[in-house]
Amino acid sequence: MGLLLLFALGLLSKESTAVLPAVFCLADYFRGRTWPDGALPSSLPPPGLRQILGRRKWVYLGCLVLAFPYLLHRVAISRHTGYMADAGWIGGTIGSHVLSAAKAQLLLLWRLLFPLRLVADYSPRHWIYASGWTDPVGWVAVVALGSAVLLTVRSFRRNSWAGFAGAFMVATMLPTSQVVRLTELVAEHYLYVPLLGFGILVARLDAALRRNPLPYAPLAATAAITALAVFYAGRCWLRNRDYRNSLVFWKAVERDAPENARAQVSLGVWERLAGVPPHQYIKRFERAIELDPKISSGWANLGFELMRQQRYAEAEKALDRALELEPNAAEFRAGMAALYLSQWRISDAEPYLEWLRKHDPRNPKLEVMELLLERMRRGER
Numbered sequence: 001m002g003l004l005l006l007f008a009l010g011l012l013s014k015e016s017t018a019v020l021p022a023v024f025c026l027a028d029y030f031r032g033r034t035w036p037d038g039a040l041p042s043s044l045p046p047p048g049l050r051q052i053l054g055r056r057k058w059v060y061l062g063c064l065v066l067a068f069p070y071l072l073h074r075v076a077i078s079r080h081t082g083y084m085a086d087a088g089w090i091g092g093t094i095g096s097h098v099l100s101a102a103k104a105q106l107l108l109l110w111r112l113l114f115p116l117r118l119v120a121d122y123s124p125r126h127w128i129y130a131s132g133w134t135d136p137v138g139w140v141a142v143v144a145l146g147s148a149v150l151l152t153v154r155s156f157r158r159n160s161w162a163g164f165a166g167a168f169m170v171a172t173m174l175p176t177s178q179v180v181r182l183t184e185l186v187a188e189h190y191l192y193v194p195l196l197g198f199g200i201l202v203a204r205l206d207a208a209l210r211r212n213p214l215p216y217a218p219l220a221a222t223a224a225i226t227a228l229a230v231f232y233a234g235r236c237w238l239r240n241r242d243y244r245n246s247l248v249f250w251k252a253v254e255r256d257a258p259e260n261a262r263a264q265v266s267l268g269v270w271e272r273l274a275g276v277p278p279h280q281y282i283k284r285f286e287r288a289i290e291l292d293p294k295i296s297s298g299w300a301n302l303g304f305e306l307m308r309q310q311r312y313a314e315a316e317k318a319l320d321r322a323l324e325l326e327p328n329a330a331e332f333r334a335g336m337a338a339l340y341l342s343q344w345r346i347s348d349a350e351p352y353l354e355w356l357r358k359h360d361p362r363n364p365k366l367e368v369m370e371l372l373l374e375r376m377r378r379g380e381r
Contacts, residue, residue: 019193022171024059028052030156030164090178090185091129099130099138101178104186106141108173109148112191112198115235119256120242120249121263122186129185161204168197202228246270261292265301278305296325300332307339315339330360337369346376 029052053060089097107128111118122128130138152170155163176182176190202225209221242252247270253263268284282305288298303318316339322332333352340349353373356366 019172019175022174023168024056024063025052026164026167026171028055030159090181091131093132095133096130096135097178099133099135099142100128100185102141102145103128103130103135103138105173105177106144107186108176108191108194111188112195115232117256118188118235118239119253120188121253121257121260122184126186126257126259162201165197165201165204168200169194172197247274259291261288261295261298264288264291265295265298268301272305278309281305294325296322296329296332299325300329300335303339304335307335307342310342312339312343328359330356330363334363334365334369338365341369341372341376344376346373349373 090100091097127137148166149170152163152166156167157163172193173190176187178185206221206225209224210218241248243249246266250263250266250270253260254267257263264284265288268281268288271281271284272278282302285298285302285305288295289302292298299318300322303315303322306312306315306318316336319332319336319339323329323336326332333355337349337352337356340346340352349369353366353369356363360366
């Protein structure tokens with residue numbers, strides 16, 4: 001029951017949904033093969049997959065029942081709606097997708113081991129985005145990851161705790177490997193669950209060092225664990241300062257990644273809410289579009305602001321471009337309908353209102369515009 005509860009809580013995190021049953025299997029397999037001292041007696045045959053699943057069949061069945069609706073929605077219904085408009089293959093081709101995903105996973109592992117320079121958001125101009133099969137760094141990442149996986153499998157088959165920790169990390173990083181397309185190629189929170197595998201590895205290394213017969217081995221283990229704890233805790237404290245509020249957060253992203261288009265859009269939005277003069281935060285949206293011409297949120301927010309300034313022709317062009325990039329964005333369609341209603345162009349607004357009535361009937365902006373439309377048809381201003 002505890003595992004079922006853990007899995008139900010894990011559904012709240014997309015990184016946990018598909019991996020917890022795999023982690024249960026790994027733990028059962030490893031426990032079935034390993035004696036307390038870590039040795040496997042020759043008289044003990046390793047359990048097969050059927051035995052592993054049979055031990056906790058109701059747990060796995062419960063996990064499947066809990067996970068199926070979410071996974072069905074994620075794979076078959078939910079669509080990519082992030083700031084990279086070319087949804088599908090990352091970069092537009094299977095080569096750029098595979099090598100970008102490999103580079104992203106290698107970067108995540110590096111961030112896990114050496115979290116010195118953390119970036120909360122990664123622009124499409126970041127080096128992890130591969131150009132295609134000819135990207136040499138992408139192939140280096142493929143070779144490095146492949147070698148790590150082979151080493152993990154070999155160690156796991158020998159009943160090593162290092163192998164179990166490695167297998168745990170592999171299983172928990174698979175959902176973020178872009179087999180199922182995620183909005184963000186890289187995000188620091190992708191490491192939340194794999195970090196447990198890293199912790200297992202560190203704990204086993206500490207235990208091995210303490211069993212060493214050398215007189216100073218326990219002291220060395222204590223010093224090493226203390227140094228790691230101070231390093232990670234200190235880095236966490238420094239990082240938390242960037243999360244004081246949204247404006248501070250996105251300024252930190254801009255500081256670490258000046259080429260990040262998404263940061264420019266978010267800074268423009270939060271600066272507007274903070275009362276910054278319009279000509280300043282409009283430059284944010286224009287800079288975002290300059291950095292990434294396919295950033296739909298940049299075009300949309302530029303259009304919204306131009307509409308507030310009654311620059312309707314320019315606003316229409318910006319919102320039209322945003323809808324070209326992301327045609328199913330309800331916010332953009334609502335903005336276009338509001339733009340036309342502001343000019344009393346009821347016939348032009350009607351297709352966008354009809355789309356909202358069909359696809360997003362509870363949209364609060366739709367309710368306001370319906371009331372406005374009713375007054376306009378009565379000739380009221």
